[in-house]
Amino acid sequence: MNELKMIKKLNQDAVLLSIDGEIDIFNIGKVREQLVQLTDGFKEVQIDMKNLNFIDSTGLGMLIGLVRDLKGKNGSVVLINPRPQVMRLLETTGLNTVFEVRRGDESIA
Amino acid sequence: MNPLHESVYIDSSTDICFNENISLTVPSLPAYVSVVRLAISAMASRCGFDIEAIEDIKVAVAEAVTNAVIHSSKQQSETIKIDSKYDYLKRELRIKIEDQGPGFDMKHIKTPDISRLESGGLGLFIIRSIMDEVKLNTTMGQGTSIVMVKKIGGN
Ligand SMILES: Nc1ncnc2c1ncn2[C@@H]1O[C@H](COP(=O)(O)OP(=O)(O)OP(=O)(O)O)[C@@H](O)[C@H]1O
Ligand SMILES: [Mg+2]
Numbered sequence: 001m002n003e004l005k006m007i008k009k010l011n012q013d014a015v016l017l018s019i020d021g022e023i024d025i026f027n028i029g030k031v032r033e034q035l036v037q038l039t040d041g042f043k044e045v046q047i048d049m050k051n052l053n054f055i056d057s058t059g060l061g062m063l064i065g066l067v068r069d070l071k072g073k074n075g076s077v078v079l080i081n082p083r084p085q086v087m088r089l090l091e092t093t094g095l096n097t098v099f100e101v102r103r104g105d106e107s108i109a
Numbered sequence: 110m111n112p113l114h115e116s117v118y119i120d121s122s123t124d125i126c127f128n129e130n131i132s133l134t135v136p137s138l139p140a141y142v143s144v145v146r147l148a149i150s151a152m153a154s155r156c157g158f159d160i161e162a163i164e165d166i167k168v169a170v171a172e173a174v175t176n177a178v179i180h181s182s183k184q185q186s187e188t189i190k191i192d193s194k195y196d197y198l199k200r201e202l203r204i205k206i207e208d209q210g211p212g213f214d215m216k217h218i219k220t221p222d223i224s225r226l227e228s229g230g231l232g233l234f235i236i237r238s239i240m241d242e243v244k245l246n247t248t249m250g251q252g253t254s255i256v257m258v259k260k261i262g263g264n
Contacts, residue, residue, distance in 0.1 A: 024146075025175045026139040054146075056171045057235060061228030068226040085164035092238045093231055094223040 004034040014044035020051040023059035043075030050081040126156040133191040156195040165239040172232040173206040181210020200261040207254040212247040
């Protein structure tokens, strides 16, 4: 099981990842470790979420931590195509104002 | 064929969820959070909640069980008790999640300020936002129980 994957390096500063499946307290430790490795050295991190079915507050906390780190480097986090249930959670918590949320397949191509 | 048997069969084939109830006791371990999440969301689906409400219930249950798991050590609370009841007349699902952990002081719980980019403190806020009723009962040194209600057609 590999919830977090590198899709491709977009340029020197930007990387596209995907998060799939379910992120919760059971796998958060491993996912957080992978996130640290895969984002190391990048300022902009784009995350394709179209196959993310479930994320809990610990997963959201991990994403908040990522934004915090990247903001310090003038970077950003872009979430791509979150499913309705994930979007609802982002809106409920106000996190949609912290991340850029992008829709449509053109950004992934 | 036994007519009585047949009528019983026809009755159950209409498959309406009247007053049904799930009780679970699970070990206080991260691996069991998804077990509870899936059991309760399957029940919610059976009882006629729409997809959005089922997702809300799934999230709220996950947050409450996760809190019970992570905020108490194994010695304090070995198990978590979950009780989920559907009330057909009220059209609501009432879920209680109980642990025997350390409890906490509710005075210290504040609304998270997302703009400060601090992680943590989201779980209870999310639960309160997406469920129709939430009652939290916690006693220091004794444990915590949270009762959450979701109504069909509510919120
Ligand atoms: N079952 C519980 N037992 C003991 N303390 C609890 C319990 N549930 C909540 N708490 C306390 O309430 C606080 C707030 O809980 P909440 O779920 O909102 O945030 P969190 O668990 O700290 O972080 P997050 O949910 O964002 O991952 C916790 O930090 C903890 O101190
Ligand atoms: Mg929590």
